Amino acid sequence: MSAAVILAGGKSARLGRDKAGEVLLGRSLLQRAVDAFAGLVDEYVIVSAVGQALPAVEVDAPLLTAEDVYPETGPLGGIYTGLRAMQAPHAVVVACDMPLLQPALIAELLRLAPAHDLVVPIKGILPEPLCAAYSKAFIDAAKRRLDAGEYKITDVFEAVQPLYLRPDDWRPFDPEGLSFQNVNREEDLRRVLALLKAEEGS
Secondary structure, three states, X not given: OOEEEEEOOOOOOOOOOOOOOOEEOOEEHHHHHHHOOOOOOOEEEEEEOOOOOOOOOOOOOOEEEEEOOOOOOHHHHHHHHHHXXXXXXXXXXXXXXXXXXXXXXXXXXXXXXXXXXXXEEEEOOEEOOOEEEEEOOHHHHXXXXXXXXXXXXXXXXXXXXXXXEOHHXXXXXXXXXXXXXXXXXXXXXXXXHXXXXXXXXX
């Protein structure tokens, strides 16, 4: 059993509007994130900010929406909330503003997940914690950091047993690293839109 945890509660300060409902080629960013998991998971957990109205989505498995347990704590609080809410022992966690997620990479993360506390790709020299597989073993370590007012995700990695995927490991499933592309600004939207048009036209 596995889950998708999709973080939708970011502030979208640089874009100036809620990213989850931003529509690209007829589908919201949130729906595009959900669609990347189609047929791969047994449940979906969408993590929202407190009081946030999310766009409707279509899913192929049970869906739960969970409000941030630790508001205003960034992605770490969202990851904690999602992992705590899910029934599955592990999940791939993504942000809703990643419209080029590659299902083949998600499937590989899910394949590796049962044997590790965390499976996280490395792009360049930096980990990609918002396109990674987490187990429930991450929950207690994350809570300790959150309670201490420390919100950097990668600091929690020291407390668990991670498997890092080097580029040679993940590129067979996502040769261009498209899964790690996110949308923060208008120029990001234009760039991603061009890539989506090229992908859907090929």
